[in-house]
Amino acid sequence: MKKEKNNSNSIDIRGVSCPYTFIKSKLMLEKLNQGDTLDIILNNETALNNLPKAFQYQGQEIIEVTRLNDSDWLIRVRKRK
Numbered sequence: 892m893k894k895e896k897n898n899s900n901s902i903d904i905r906g907v908s909c910p911y912t913f914i915k916s917k918l919m920l921e922k923l924n925q926g927d928t929l930d931i932i933l934n935n936e937t938a939l940n941n942l943p944k945a946f947q948y949q950g951q952e953i954i955e956v957t958r959l960n961d962s963d964w965l966i967r968v969r970k971r972k
Contacts, residue, residue: 900929901930902929903932904916904931904932905932905933905934909937909941912935916942920951920968920970923970925970925971926970928968929968930966932963939956950971951971954967954969
């Protein structure tokens with residue numbers, strides 16, 4: 892997976908059910924510095940629909956949502972707050 896100049900981090904939450912997908916992702920994002928990115932790899936369709944909305948609501952930036960294969964997705968979030 893492509894990394895952005897040492898300020899990108901990732902979390903693999905495949906197999907994790909809601910609401911734990913958001914909790915785990917949010918806790919990881921809280922550890923990062925403002926401007927850093929977090930790559931979230933998941934395979935939960937409910938989380939795929941809810942995570943970007945939840946992070947945007949909190950003022951974070953969704954950089955991309957990309958299908959990796961038949962079941963897995965990547966959500967890239969930039970920490971703004």
